[in-house]
Amino acid sequence: MPKKPNEKVNYKSKEMYQLLRGMKDIMPEDQNYWNFIRARVNSFAQAYSFQRIDLPILEQTSLFIRSVGEDTDIVEKEMYTFRDKSDESVTLRPEGTAGVARAYIEHGMLNRPQPVKMYYLGPFFRYDRPQAGRYRQFYQYGFEVLGDNHPVIDAQLMMMAYFFYSQMNIPVTLQVNSVGGPQCRTRYKKALADYYKTRKNSLCEDCKKRLLKNPLRLLDCKNPDCQLLAADAPQLVDYLSEEYHDHFVKVLEHLDALEISYVLNTRLVRGLDYYTGTVFEVWPTEGNRIIPGEGVPGEGPQEGAVQSEVKPSAQSALGGGGRYDLLVKTLGGPPTPAIGFAAGIERLVLEMKSRGFKLPAELRPDIFVAQLGDSARKKALKLFEELRQANYNVTESFSKDGLKQQMEVANRRQAKFALILGQKEIMDSTILIRDMESGLQETVDFSKVVPEIKKRLEKYSVVKVINNNRGANTLVPINE
RNA sequence: GUGGCUAUAGCACAGUGGUCAGUGCACUGGUCUGUGGCACCAGGAACGAGGGUUCAAAUCCCUCUAGCCACCCCA
Numbered sequence: 001m002p003k004k005p006n007e008k009v010n011y012k013s014k015e016m017y018q019l020l021r022g023m024k025d026i027m028p029e030d031q032n033y034w035n036f037i038r039a040r041v042n043s044f045a046q047a048y049s050f051q052r053i054d055l056p057i058l059e060q061t062s063l064f065i066r067s068v069g070e071d072t073d074i075v076e077k078e079m080y081t082f083r084d085k086s087d088e089s090v091t092l093r094p095e096g097t098a099g100v101a102r103a104y105i106e107h108g109m110l111n112r113p114q115p116v117k118m119y120y121l122g123p124f125f126r127y128d129r130p131q132a133g134r135y136r137q138f139y140q141y142g143f144e145v146l147g148d149n150h151p152v153i154d155a156q157l158m159m160m161a162y163f164f165y166s167q168m169n170i171p172v173t174l175q176v177n178s179v180g181g182p183q184c185r186t187r188y189k190k191a192l193a194d195y196y197k198t199r200k201n202s203l204c205e206d207c208k209k210r211l212l213k214n215p216l217r218l219l220d221c222k223n224p225d226c227q228l229l230a231a232d233a234p235q236l237v238d239y240l241s242e243e244y245h246d247h248f249v250k251v252l253e254h255l256d257a258l259e260i261s262y263v264l265n266t267r268l269v270r271g272l273d274y275y276t277g278t279v280f281e282v283w284p285t286e287g288n289r290i291i292p293g294e295g296v297p298g299e300g301p302q303e304g305a306v307q308s309e310v311k312p313s314a315q316s317a318l319g320g321g322g323r324y325d326l327l328v329k330t331l332g333g334p335p336t337p338a339i340g341f342a343a344g345i346e347r348l349v350l351e352m353k354s355r356g357f358k359l360p361a362e363l364r365p366d367i368f369v370a371q372l373g374d375s376a377r378k379k380a381l382k383l384f385e386e387l388r389q390a391n392y393n394v395t396e397s398f399s400k401d402g403l404k405q406q407m408e409v410a411n412r413r414q415a416k417f418a419l420i421l422g423q424k425e426i427m428d429s430t431i432l433i434r435d436m437e438s439g440l441q442e443t444v445d446f447s448k449v450v451p452e453i454k455k456r457l458e459k460y461s462v463v464k465v466i467n468n469n470r471g472a473n474t475l476v477p478i479n480e
Numbered sequence: 481g482u483g484g485c486u487a488u489a490g491c492a493c494a495g496u497g498g499u500c501a502g503u504g505c506a507c508u509g510g511u512c513u514g515u516g517g518c519a520c521c522a523g524g525a526a527c528g529a530g531g532g533u534u535c536a537a538a539u540c541c542c543u544c545u546a547g548c549c550a551c552c553c554c555a
Binding site for chain 2: 016018019021072073074077078095124126128129130131132133134135138139140206217222270271272317318319320342343344345346347348370372373401402403404405406407408409410411412415418420422423424432434436439441
């Protein structure tokens with residue numbers, strides 16, 4: 001139905017619905033990345049004996065206040081909190097560990113063989129200011145080990161995090177530190193305060209506030225003057241109690257033995273209150289990343305290697321975690337040491353894209369069914385279903401009339417073979433099989449089409465890759 | 481929450497006050513009811529929203545919304 005020449009139709013309404021701030025659609029063309037990551041998480045979980053747990057997105061507000069900490073940014077300004085119809089204060093989960101700890105207690109998991117190893121993958125919510133790789137609804141996967149405080153557990157979890165990325169050609173460095181227990185931190189904060197008391201005037205405005213509110217943050221201020229001061233400030237590791245010190249030393253010994261790339265970063269402090277002892281983050285190392293619009297290579301003076309203790313950019317941490325030996329008890333459960341690691345999926349997708357990560361093409365259709373004429377269309381529709389039930393990956397474009405158009409679709413979808421059914425074929429009960437790669441085609445008896453297709457598809461069967469389940473860089477079909 | 485930059489077809493861009501806006505890719509159709517990758521032709525589709533200045537606004541100003549960047553912080 002042709003329109004009148006001058007009649008302009010605007011398909012975009014002036015008052016269009018749009019995404020809420022910080023929300024994001026994951027489009028079909030990106031699903032390959034997401035499927036790949038989900039498959040990888042599942043296969044790592046299986047290889048390291050973690051069992052999946054799916055927790056509600058909505059929990060009691062107090063769960064997060066109690067676990068994450070009242071004075072943290074997450075609780076103070078980033079939670080989606082509201083009252084439900086029974087006037088209970090509920091919160092969209094801002095992180096995963098609190099829920100896992102809650103479930104551990106609620107389901108009496110202390111009666112299971114320890115440690116209990118669980119993983120999760122799903123959406124989380126924080127009302128933060130959006131930026132690249134930072135959304136208000138974001139996806140994280142996480143691994144938690146509860147009920148064991150042996151240092152080897154820490155090392156193994158870090159190893160897992162490390163190889164999750166490095167084995168898919170995303171070079172990463174582990175940033176490792178120990179924040180000790182509450183007593184260690186109290187003593188350390190006092191030492192810090194003493195150190196800064198006499199040097200207060202050289203601090204930037206922000207840091208003067210930090211001195212009162214969150215002295216640990218003084219150490220990673222970006223201001224050059226503050227950094228100078230921070231360099232000589234007392235270090236947290238020197239204030240660890242013997243117990244925490246010994247534990248941390250053993251963790252580092254394990255890491256050394258593993259020969260993986262890690263940095264002892266004495267300034268690494270994490271933003272949730274429940275951490276005790278070992279904390280770590282996974283930072284991508286800047287090798288061979290494709291930065292869009294990057295200038296001419298070889299131009300300008302080469303800066304020294306990026307200092308590994310300075311984050312290249314704000315959103316660059318791919319993941320992080322640490323011990324939370326006191327959390328389960330804080331939430332009313334039995335004393336239960338635990339450690340966890342969680343990472344953001346959006347950031348990993350960005351990283352994969354910026355490195356030109358090659359994904360295996362979608363599974364190609366085996367067969368494209370083309371038809372010409374009404375009676376052929378009827379027969380083709382039935383044939384399609386028969387082939388599908390015979391477990392072939394079959395595709396079509398039945399609503400199109402022209403053979404040319406249909407062949408274009410077949411080509412675009414990279415079908416291996418085309419079956420062509422026209423009036424002539426209907427007349428003598430045959431069908432055309434066209435090999436889309438060679439262009440060769442043959443007429444075969446219609447009743448023999450399935451065996452004939454089967455015979456021809458054999459040349460492709462060798463390529464099927466079975467996932468070896470050890471983190472190999474292969475794409476596997478997903479059941480989320 | 482603070483500061484800065486930006487907003488033109490599905491995507492990437494051009495147009496910086498003067499014919500109700502161009503290009504490339506993509507999309508739909510045609511050349512071609514019997515054959516895909518190529519070619520040629522045609523078509524649909526946009527100035528983020530609202531207000532102001534002006535004879536005239538995509539272009540200048542204000543507000544809002546959103547994105548990005550730097551903080552804050554985090555995944």
